[in-house]
Amino acid sequence: MRLACQQVLKNKGSAGVDGMNLSQLTQTVKQHRDEIAASMVNETYRPQPILGLSITEDKGKERLLGIPTVVDRWLQQSVAQAIMSKFELEFKAHSYAFRPKKNAQQCVLQSHKYINEGYQHIVDIDLKKFFDEVNHCL
Numbered sequence: 089m090r091l092a093c094q095q096v097l098k099n100k101g102s103a104g105v106d107g108m109n110l111s112q113l114t115q116t117v118k119q120h121r122d123e124i125a126a127s128m129v130n131e132t133y134r135p136q137p138i139l140g141l142s143i144t145e146d147k148g149k150e151r152l153l154g155i156p157t158v159v160d161r162w163l164q165q166s167v168a169q170a171i172m173s174k175f176e177l178e179f180k181a182h183s184y185a186f187r188p189k190k191n192a193q194q195c196v197l198q199s200h201k202y203i204n205e206g207y208q209h210i211v212d213i214d215l216k217k218f219f220d221e222v223n224h225c226l
Contacts, residue, residue, distance in 0.1 A: 089125075092165035093117050096158065104157030105139045113158045128163070135160045138224065151220065 093113060103109045108116065127133035138154040145151050156164065172188070179187060184195035199210050 089117070089121070089162075089166045092169055093162055095165050095169070096161045099161075101158075101161065102141075102155055103139075104155050104160065105137050106157045106159075108158045110158055113162060116159060117162065124159070124163070133163075135163075154219075154224065 096113060097110055100110065124133065136157040136159075138156055141153045141155055142150050143153050176188070182198065184190045184192065184198075202210060
């Protein structure tokens with residue numbers, strides 16, 4: 089959970105509906121860690137509502153951005169770190185999106201290698217607008 093806190097601070101970001109900013113996270117974790125952990129174990133923890141913020145994208149399109157509270161981001165990061173190693177084993181070596189130590193530049197370099205080896209097809213699958221359409225309540 090300490091590593092998760094460090095990652096949330098590193099990721100930066102805005103305050104959620106509670107107005108708590110990143111500079112308050114470390115102290116909040118120190119003061120309330122045990123009660124938050126107990127509420128997670130007891131299944132009584134309830135995430136705060138998501139702050140909706142409309143942002144303008146390229147070509148003037150607007151997109152709704154959901155901003156969780158800093159504490160909820162900390163807990164989400166904690167869970168992600170705990171389960172990532174299990175799921176990481178399932179990913180193929182040629183899968184690059186949102187993976188530790190993988191990035192778009194590596195994907196492009198690998199694509200160039202495939203082209204030079206004579207492959208003629210490269211598949212790019214993008215879940216465009218997935219998070220705009222997914223049922224966040226679930």
